[in-house]
Amino acid sequence: MSERLSITIKKPDDWHLHLRDGEMLKGVLPYSSLDYARAIIMPNLVKPLKRLPDIIAYQERVLAALPVGHRFTPLMTAYLSDDTVASEIVEGYQHGILKAVKLYPAHATTNSAHGVSSISAVLPVLESMQKHGIALLIHGEVTDSSVDVFEREARFLDTVLLPLMKLLPELKIVLEHVTTTEAADLIMDGPANLAATVTPQHIFLNRNALFQGGLRPHNYCLPILKKEQHRARLMQAVTSGCQRFFLGTDSAPHEKHRKESACGCAGAFNAPVALSVYAQVFEQANALDKLEAFTSINGPKFYQVPVNDESITLLKKNYVVPNSIAIAGIGEVIPFLAGETLSWSIKRE
Ligand SMILES: NC(=O)N[C@@H](CC(=O)O)C(=O)O
Ligand SMILES: [Zn+2]
Numbered sequence: 422m423s424e425r426l427s428i429t430i431k432k433p434d435d436w437h438l439h440l441r442d443g444e445m446l447k448g449v450l451p452y453s454s455l456d457y458a459r460a461i462i463m464p465n466l467v468k469p470l471k472r473l474p475d476i477i478a479y480q481e482r483v484l485a486a487l488p489v490g491h492r493f494t495p496l497m498t499a500y501l502s503d504d505t506v507a508s509e510i511v512e513g514y515q516h517g518i519l520k521a522v523k524l525y526p527a528h529a530t531t532n533s534a535h536g537v538s539s540i541s542a543v544l545p546v547l548e549s550m551q552k553h554g555i556a557l558l559i560h561g562e563v564t565d566s567s568v569d570v571f572e573r574e575a576r577f578l579d580t581v582l583l584p585l586m587k588l589l590p591e592l593k594i595v596l597e598h599v600t601t602t603e604a605a606d607l608i609m610d611g612p613a614n615l616a617a618t619v620t621p622q623h624i625f626l627n628r629n630a631l632f633q634g635g636l637r638p639h640n641y642c643l644p645i646l647k648k649e650q651h652r653a654r655l656m657q658a659v660t661s662g663c664q665r666f667f668l669g670t671d672s673a674p675h676e677k678h679r680k681e682s683a684c685g686c687a688g689a690f691n692a693p694v695a696l697s698v699y700a701q702v703f704e705q706a707n708a709l710d711k712l713e714a715f716t717s718i719n720g721p722k723f724y725q726v727p728v729n730d731e732s733i734t735l736l737k738k739n740y741v742v743p744n745s746i747a748i749a750g751i752g753e754v755i756p757f758l759a760g761e762t763l764s765w766s767i768k769r770e
């Protein structure tokens with residue numbers, strides 16, 4: 422096959438994105454709103470977005486932070502907790518305020534202290550979500566500290582997700598940022614109402630990248646990077662053409678000093694590099710023809726929204742990732758793969 426030098430795809434959507442708030446929101450949003458038409462915005466602010474008025478107010482702050490000329494729709498989510506009221510979720514969905522509901526097991530990840538203690542605690546909410554076709558987005562890791570950190574996703578599938586799917590077989594579920602062969606198999610063999618997002622880091626790097634020549638805090642995110650066999654299987658599954666995998670960057674900026682710290686935060690700010698990384702991985706897998714479905718078609722299909730009209734073009738041209746990005750009012754944020762050279766860049770007019 423002759424080498425592709427450019428590829429034009431429908432404008433992508435990011436089905437898992439952290440924009441934060443305040444100055445950080447203003448600084449990081451343009452990296453997403455430039456190249457993506459829509460994104461599912463995560464609700465794990467320092468004060469989690471549980472109630473409709475807070476979700477509406479946050480969406481307004483996101484829209485107000487958009488640079489002139491960027492057309493971008495933030496699709497909002499509610500943060501599920503033990504005290505979530507089913508009728509408020511249904512009302513929010515029916516009024517177009519929220520697109521989905523996010524489940525963080527309590528203490529699983531950044532800003533998840535108010536997460537769900539057990540599925541039974543939120544069962545009435547999940548039942549009405551099933552009834553109304555509202556998607557549940559899941560950070561799928563058990564939090565029991567006796568479970569090895571590399572095993573937490575696989576354990577979650579067996580002990581939480583499969584029983585939940587049995588209990589509510591019609592519930593629409595997106596397993597977020599999948600990392601393991603077990604999750605890849607589950608999605609490939611799973612029903613139409615079960616899908617997954619895949620981040621650039623989890624199909625590009627394995628866990629060696631956490632320790633390459635020293636400790637690499639900017640490769641630390643949750644779920645943690647896994648062994649090469651998991652990365653390879655994930656890459657194969659995602660590039661297979663299975664429609665139930667779609668783009669979700671999990672771009673999760675933290676201030677430099679919070680990453681480069683004795684107890685560093687989990688999360689990679691990958692919005693500036695994600696499309697280049699995905700293109701590089703799909704090319705490696707000889708599957709550039711499947712890239713558009715992953716970035717721009719499978720997600721809209723699952724969420725039952727139209728595919729975007731506009732297109733973007735990626736060029737086979739080196740992209741050198743900046744070493745650091747200055748965010749006004751915040752300071753430095755180090756992007757994922759800082760200083761490295763990727764082989765695809767986005768065509769700018
Ligand atoms: N992925 C991460 O490591 N961090 C995310 C939270 C999350 O998606 O789990 C964040 O908000 O920083
Ligand atoms: Zn998560």
Ligand SMILES: [Zn+2]
Pocket residue numbers: 437439463671673
């Ligand atoms: Zn996330």
